Amino acid sequence: MKITLDWEVGASTDDKIIPEAFIPATVPGAVQLDWARAHNWPPVEEAGNVEDYRWMEDSYWRYCARLPAFTVSDDERLFFVCGGIDYQFEVRLHGDLVLEQQGMFTPVELDISDAQPGDILEVLVYPAPKSHPKSDNTQPNQSCKPAVSYGWDFHPRLVPLGIWQEAVLEIRPACHLRRAETRYTLADDYSCVEITLDIALSVPSNVRVLWELRDPDDTLLFTREYPLHDAQLSINTSLAHPALWWPNGQGEAARYSSEVTLLSPQGTIVDHHSARIGFRRVRLVTSAAQWDDREVDTIPKGPVKPPITLEINGRMIFTKGANWVSPDIFPGRISDDLLREQLDLAHAAHWNLLRCWGGAIVQRDAFFDICDECGLMVWQEFPLACNRYEGTSAYLRVLDQESRAIILRLREHPSLVIWCGGNELDMSWSKMTEQDGALRLLNSNCYQLDPARPFLMTSPLMGMGHGGYWFLQWDEREVFQIFAEAHCTAYTEFGVPAPASVEILTRIIPAAELFPPRTDGAWKSRHGYNAFGDIENLRNLWLELPTITKYFGEMTSLTTLVESGQLLQAEGLKCIYEEARRQKPVCAMALTWCFNEPWPTAANNSLLSWPSHQKPSYSAVRQACRPTLASARIPKFSWRAGEWFTPELWLLHDGATALAGGSISAVLECGAQRWPLLTWDYAGTAANTNLPGPSIRFLLPDLPFGRMRLLISAIGHSDWNSAYTLLLQESS
Amino acid sequence: MKITLDWEVGASTDDKIIPEAFIPATVPGAVQLDWARAHNWPPVEEAGNVEDYRWMEDSYWRYCARLPAFTVSDDERLFFVCGGIDYQFEVRLHGDLVLEQQGMFTPVELDISDAQPGDILEVLVYPAPKSHPKSDNTQPNQSCKPAVSYGWDFHPRLVPLGIWQEAVLEIRPACHLRRAETRYTLADDYSCVEITLDIALSVPSNVRVLWELRDPDDTLLFTREYPLHDAQLSINTSLAHPALWWPNGQGEAARYSSEVTLLSPQGTIVDHHSARIGFRRVRLVTSAAQWDDREVDTIPKGPVKPPITLEINGRMIFTKGANWVSPDIFPGRISDDLLREQLDLAHAAHWNLLRCWGGAIVQRDAFFDICDECGLMVWQEFPLACNRYEGTSAYLRVLDQESRAIILRLREHPSLVIWCGGNELDMSWSKMTEQDGALRLLNSNCYQLDPARPFLMTSPLMGMGHGGYWFLQWDEREVFQIFAEAHCTAYTEFGVPAPASVEILTRIIPAAELFPPRTDGAWKSRHGYNAFGDIENLRNLWLELPTITKYFGEMTSLTTLVESGQLLQAEGLKCIYEEARRQKPVCAMALTWCFNEPWPTAANNSLLSWPSHQKPSYSAVRQACRPTLASARIPKFSWRAGEWFTPELWLLHDGATALAGGSISAVLECGAQRWPLLTWDYAGTAANTNLPGPSIRFLLPDLPFGRMRLLISAIGHSDWNSAYTLLLQESS
DSSP states (O other), X not given: OEEOOOOEEEEESSTTSOOSOOEEOOSSSOXXXXXXXXXXXXXXXXXXXXXXXXXXXXXXXXXXXXXXXXXXXXXXXXXXXXXXXXXXXXXXXXXXXXXXXXXXXXXXXXXXXXXXXXXXXXXXXXXXXXXXXXXSTTTTTTSSSOGGGXXXXXXXXXXXXXXXXXXXXXXXXXXXXXXXXEEEEEOTTSSEEXXXXXXXXXXXXXXXXXXXXEOTTOOEEEEEEEEEOSSEEEEEEEEESOOOBOOXXXXXXXXXXXXXXXXXXXXXXXXXXXXXXXXOOEEEEOOXXXXXXXXXXXXXXXXXXXXXXXXXXXXXXXXXXXXEOOSOSOGGGOOHHHHHHHXXXXXXXXXXXXXXXXXXXXXXXXXXXXXXXXXXXXXXXOSOBSXXXXXXXXXXXXXXXXXXXXXXXXXXXXXXXXXXXXXXOSXXXXXXXXXXXXXXXHHHHHHHHOTTSOEESSBSOTXXXXXXXXXXXXXXXXXXXXXXXXXXXXXXXXXXXXXXXXXXXXXXXXXXXXXXXXXXXXXXXXXXXXXXXXXXXXXXXXXXXXXXXXXXXXXXXXXXXXXXXXXXXXXXXXXXXXXXHHTTTTOOEEEESOSOOSSOOSEESOSEETTTEEOHHHHHXXXXXXXXXXXXXXXXXXXXXXXXXXXXXXXXXXXXXOBOOXXXXXXXXXXXXXXXXXXXXXXXXXXXXXXXXXXXXXXXXXXXXXXXXXXXXXTTOGGGOEEEEEEEEOOO | OEEXXXXXXXXXXXXXXXXXXXXXXXXXXXXXXXXXXXXXXXXXXXXXXGGGGGGGGGXXXXXEEEOOOXXXXXXXXXXXXXXXXXXXXXXXXXXXXXXXXXXXXXXXXXXXXXXXXXXXXXXXXXXXXXXXXXXXXXXXXXXXXXXXXXXXXXXXXXXXXXEOSOXXXXXXXXXXXXXXXXXXXXXXXXXXXXXXXXXXXXXXXXXXXXXXXXXXXXXXXXXXXXXXXXXXXXXXXXXXXXOOBOOTTTSOBOOEXXXXXXXXXXXXXXXXXXXXXXXXXXXXXXXXXXXXXXXXXXXXXXXXXXXXXXXXXXXXXXXXXXXXXXXXXXXXXXXXXXXXXXXXXXXXXXXXXXXXXXXXOOOOHHHHHHXXXXXXXXXXXOSOBSSOOOOOHHHHHHHHHHHHHHHHHHTTOTTEEEXXXXXXXXXXXXXXXXXXXXXXXXXXXXXXXXXXXXXXXXXXXXXXXXXXXXXXXXXXXXHHHHHHHOOOSEEEEOOOOXXXXXXXXXXXXXXXXXXXXXXXXXXXXXXXXXXXXXXXXXXXXXXXXXXXXXXXXXXXXXXXXXXXXXXXHHHHHHHHHHHHHHTTTTOOEEEESOSOOSSOOSEESOSEETTTEEOXXXXXXXXXXXXXXXXXXXXXXXXXXXXEEOOEEEEEEOOSSOBOOEEEEEEEEETTEEEEEEEEEEOOBOTTOOEEEEEOOEEOOOOOSEEEEEEEEETTOGGGOEEEEEEEEOOO
């Protein structure tokens, strides 16, 4: 039985000082949201007044709740239960310290059975952790506090604090389920699965365990009862020919239900636990192409690059997806509905994986439940990003505690396929290596608690690539050339920025600064300019106005600017995804940076504007990620009359079944004019296998400046058709 | 008190069958040695009759010893103690099973206090482990049995079995030391060391612990007594300005003595333990040159190569040494004297590290004691090599047990600086990756039990190189070009083969086959030909007669053949060591393959012929590894009159102090003729820093075919002088 609490919160400058005033607190939430609400501030995502919040990260925040009336019988216990408190805190009951903790991911579960109605429960939240006073995003490098809040190229500095998950009282039977976990081992040929139910009771007790297993159609497979005389029980069973859990695009994400009920000797229900489980085998493997890599076949001889091809249930999968950067500045207000909306979009985009980036939080269970359901695999990073997390004993102690909590909470989810130490840890700016205590600890904890799930030290590893993050690079190469020349085993981050819609821009940027864009003010604080600070090459990130005008001329209106920038993002990302797919099996992954954003930016690499507004690139990427599509490798974006136009046709196929032969035609369209270019009679292809086709060779006629479209049509398969918008420039 | 046992041993085809006959057994030893001795066979290393031993690997071997008279008082216990039994075995006492074990590295310590004089103690050794029936060196890929015994390019197939370490009875006081381990933590600035003594008693007891610490000069630093009421005790102390343990060439290998005595309430000595400890900090770091590596500064951006520079006590060290492959086919007969002799040679060669290769055994404590004493660092691999060790639960269980035993036994040694998963595990022929359970288990166990010591998954890692193993490669490049063009972070294996001495060859090869060398028979079985089987490029390994004749013409005698082959090895290895040193700090290590050999080969990459006969390459390598030397980068080995001779001068310096300026001169000598080439007035150099010098440019005059010598002399430092023998061919 849950008992909700009425929380209030107050700020002070010292842990010994009681706040002068308390304001109502929304739990789950954040102290910043409570303060803004109490003082009638406009929402920060609209007002952009992040500086007004700055003092809050250095305050002590005292939550208080007076316990309501309740009755706890002799065979019951009273618990204070909370999924997470951000970040360092104490819990006190009628003034007595009952818990001190650092870390927002280790849940709180306190037996406070000696509490009485009317007692005061306090949660004192400390200032945000900082390893040094200089205000930058290296400050969290001795904590497990997600680094993004300390300021990033798409995130203002605003460090949330407070109770970010549900915090309630629970009256539980003295004997209740402390743990009920369903594990399994698949036979090598998938013909059978051995299932183990592990139960731990709060106290040894004379109860019975009822275990029910239901198949994906909710048909009851069995009901079994076991007497229990101890506090622990492991029960085994096996199931022949289980339906397997497959990622999106490869089959059903079949899930079984495992239901556990504790029954008293009299047959009354004492406790209950229900879980959805999916049977699948995951491995990270090296493709045959990698084992034979001629690059390493030299003397002195080096090793093969680390494996990054996901093999699910024995089938090598090309991984398509995106980097997930948390959909809100405040983790405490991310609703299940918002998660559902965004994950549905990810599923509809034919993606099969999200990389949950280490700069952000590890999401709540609801995120993983939805991913389990819709076949979205998850690459989950621990909260380390772009910093050097030195392995001091104090830091390793917190990391050990937090990582264990995260692993134990999530390891039952079939969607979770990769643990990863964190983001960009072995780069010249972070300088961590495989010898660092933090990374060895994480690898060890994952291996000890969850040995069958792959662990990556960081991203990128050798052979993998991060970037670029623009349509046109400083060396004048476009994504069209950059990715055709690259030969990574996985593109785990790449991006092309685009401005937000006119409607959003109008809301977040004062009218006087809006057009032409001012390089300071809101365009800058909303990440349109100097998003990484004053680095010469990167000064125009993320608006990239010089690139836009280079292709489309001087911008005459905000509408044109937005439309032009968004076109570059859409065509650029389509190019990269399709190129990465062409490089299969040497390449095994394409994950764009990034899917969502935590507040409304003026320009950013995301496909969605906060919270879930699609940029045109979303549809373009969805097209590029279809299981099967007729595709073209196009040498560049901008063309002139008199040039040879030489796209190369491909049939991209990630589907789980073979394709028969057929015909694909290519047409060039410019205004009202159309030139048939080629018909390719292709021979069919095996499951999960691409087919390269012929190259077009067409002399571009003299045409007015503007756009042209290359249309690739698959006869009888219009759902495979593709269209590419390109630029036709005036003859030079 | 130790009681030795008289062992006998017999063979049978089944574990249920008692051998028909027993023969005397030497313990420690091997069943093969016992059988050969009992049957008056000549030593296998001379006779080469390895086929005669083949049946023994598939037999069951039953050791028996009748317990002699002994008296165990009420406050004593009787133990059967053995350091290691090879490989799978049972121990029985008067017929009752008391232990079943797989693994030769986990010591046996059995309380058999119910035994009586006259009882029979049996050790039943199973056949050698094989994962499949095909007789090749992949058979041990599901065991921790060192792979080399199953046949290698320098090792015949001969799989030792039996009791390979001392096996005795011990009468111990009921309360004795189960563990006494001295650990320490150095202050960041080395000004102080915190020392912890961990003690575990066999039973809780009312004894006193006397702890004495002595400095490297054996001066008593303190004596302390502690009462003990429990079975465990941890005692801390600290020491200001400790003398540090330094590797060879960087300072003293200072060692302290930690002595523990258990005293009864009456003051009598109950038990005693003594250990030598060395204080040092070890890290594997990435050099500044690597962090700035332009190779990875591309878009998409990859990570930096893994760190392989040893930093000892804050000082980056260039690592010079060799691969150690165990000095005998039979681990059970490697004497302390043999270890001492070889390790003294390693020390005299100015080496600071031996890589104990994963194909061979992990040596006994005596090896590490000597390494501790003489500043030889050890890179210790677990017993995995060149195979795919699949992570089945049976294999992981043995690997877990064996690796824990190895780590716990060796972690107190200051010389041990790197743990490594094994040899060449992520190559195309082994196909293991960082995702393999075996490698994750080893990393995890090392981290859990010994977190401060670096762990490498395998060798080579990305950036490191293995090979080549010949003077002239199939692409016609010599080591002079191959290594000048390479840019590895560490050369952890490289070799140039040479034949054994005439005296050894005459002993191991029948006179009729000796000269000219026959490509079958003993030259082949002793690894002179087809050492890797019938691989086209490698057919002439390890004699490499075509290379020898290419440089020196048709061989006219065995003496000339040996002298020519040995010259190529000496000059080739000198070139590689000096080139690797020139590439510092991008390159951090040079370890030749290999130092010793386990039986007498006809030709091999080793510097020593079995057991410890120096080839001329040993002196050459010792010259190349001097802390300071005047060196030349020479473009090639073989020259012609009329060519421009263009060596580049270098002052190589790995010493711990700076050098003042001076002069270095170069002279070319050919027969009686001498040409002064250059005098270089160098400016001095910092500690541990090389100094590049000028390039010579000299037109080679017309001279008769033969050898010429380049002599580099450091004025006032004749111990830095170098001489290179080169070939002068007839003008073409």
